Amino acid sequence: MSRGQGPTIRRRRLASELRRLRESADLTIDEVAEKLECSASKISRIETGHVGVTPRDARDMLELYGMTGDEREALVQLAREARKPGWWQAYKEVFTGTFVGLEADASSLRAFQALLVPGLLQTEQYARAVIRAMRPDAEESDIQRRVAARTARQQLLTDPSPPEYWAVIDEAVLHRVVGGPEVMAHQADRLLAVAQLPHVTIQVVPFGAGAHPGMEGPFLILGFPEQADPDVVYVDSTSGGFFLELPPDVRRYILMFDHLRATALKPDDSVEVIAAAAERFSR
Numbered sequence: 055m056s057r058g059q060g061p062t063i064r065r066r067r068l069a070s071e072l073r074r075l076r077e078s079a080d081l082t083i084d085e086v087a088e089k090l091e092c093s094a095s096k097i098s099r100i101e102t103g104h105v106g107v108t109p110r111d112a113r114d115m116l117e118l119y120g121m122t123g124d125e126r127e128a129l130v131q132l133a134r135e136a137r138k139p140g141w142w143q144a145y146k147e148v149f150t151g152t153f154v155g156l157e158a159d160a161s162s163l164r165a166f167q168a169l170l171v172p173g174l175l176q177t178e179q180y181a182r183a184v185i186r187a188m189r190p191d192a193e194e195s196d197i198q199r200r201v202a203a204r205t206a207r208q209q210l211l212t213d214p215s216p217p218e219y220w221a222v223i224d225e226a227v228l229h230r231v232v233g234g235p236e237v238m239a240h241q242a243d244r245l246l247a248v249a250q251l252p253h254v255t256i257q258v259v260p261f262g263a264g265a266h267p268g269m270e271g272p273f274l275i276l277g278f279p280e281q282a283d284p285d286v287v288y289v290d291s292t293s294g295g296f297f298l299e300l301p302p303d304v305r306r307y308i309l310m311f312d313h314l315r316a317t318a319l320k321p322d323d324s325v326e327v328i329a330a331a332a333e334r335f336s337r
Contacts, residue, residue, distance in 0.1 A: 059159070061136050061140055062152050062155025062158070062159055063155070063156065063159035063278060064136040065103055065106055065152075066156070066283065067280075067282055067283060068107065069100060069101050069102060071129060072101055072107070072119075073101040075119040078119070079119040086115065090115065097115075108133065108137070109130050109131075109133045109134050111133075116130070140158065142154040142155065142158070142203075142207075144206075145206065153295065153297075158210060159278060160217050160276040160278060161218065161279040162217055162220075163217050163276060163277075164222075164275040164308075164311050165220070165221045165273075165274045165275075166221075166222045166223070166268045166272055166274075166310075166314055167221070167223050167227060167272045168223075168227070168271070168272060169272070170184060170232070170272075171232075172223070173208075174207060174210065174211060174219065175208075175221065175244065175256075176208075176244075177237070177241050178201055179233055179240060180232055180233055180238075180240075181200075182201050183232045183234075183237060184232060185204075211251065211254065216253050219253060219255070221254075221256050222257045222259060222268070223256070225258050225261050226261075227258075228242065229331075235336075235337075242329075242331045242332035242335060245328050246328055249328070257318035257319060257320070257321055257324045258328065259314060259319075260318075263318070266314060266317050267309075268310065270310075271291070273287055273289045274287070274290070275304070275308060275311060284299070284301070285308070286298065286299050286304065287299075287303060287304055287307045
């Protein structure tokens with residue numbers, strides 16, 4: 055799949071355009087809801103991309119905003135394309151929200167993790183140990199399903215047109231023994247292998263760096279190929295995480311990531327640190 059052509063980014067693009075057209079028509083959300091005989095919350099959720107919009111609803115909204123002809127039909131077609139299921143629908147009981155869809159559409163991914171190996175880089179054994187630890191009451195079948203879903207996500211890095219992936223991890227990630235020494239040895243080897251891919255960069259923030267911007271917690275900056283699709287930040291949390299889309303928030307995280315890259319070891323030096331961890335756990 056070409057970057058930026060999936061259903062999630064199309065829904066986000068349509069939501070932004072519908073909001074812009076409503077504002078240009080000088081209509082409030084409540085006024086639109088009244089004229090279309092629906093709830094204001096429905097219009098709000100459509101405009102924020104939290105729910106999809108049917109082609110019929112899109113046509114009704116566009117007619118209300120004075121959009122006609124080919125331009126209207128192009129946006130109605132965008133609504134149709136935005137409703138097509140992505141591969142992640144097969145794991146809808148695992149994935150929630152729009153995260154995986156946006157990740158699949160991104161042309162660049164900039165990740166920071168202080169405690170764990172980023173999900174796209176985890177081995178199956180490491181992922182299983184992490185999921186079991188974070189969900190101690192989960193059934194084995196649920197854990198297996200979540201591991202399978204995470205493994206499916208990782209195909210993104212071997213896609214024919216993969217995103218540029220830049221991961222910065224704290225050195226603590228290479229010392230926290232997840233699943234035992236053997237699991238960690240294989241995980242370190244996995245990091246070394248992925249770091250050789252031309253579109254992947256991995257850096258390690260050493261303990262000696264002291265305090266750094268990433269101490270607030272893990273985050274991911276998603277960039278997209280089209281100017282119409284601005285960057286978005288996903289801030290991870292145990293409750294599921296949340297998105298930041300306002301330009302000042304996104305700029306703050308981009309600045310944080312730039313500081314982290316400058317604080318971290320150079321990529322070649324980071325590979326040496328990871329190799330040392332692989333050797334340590336293999337003993």
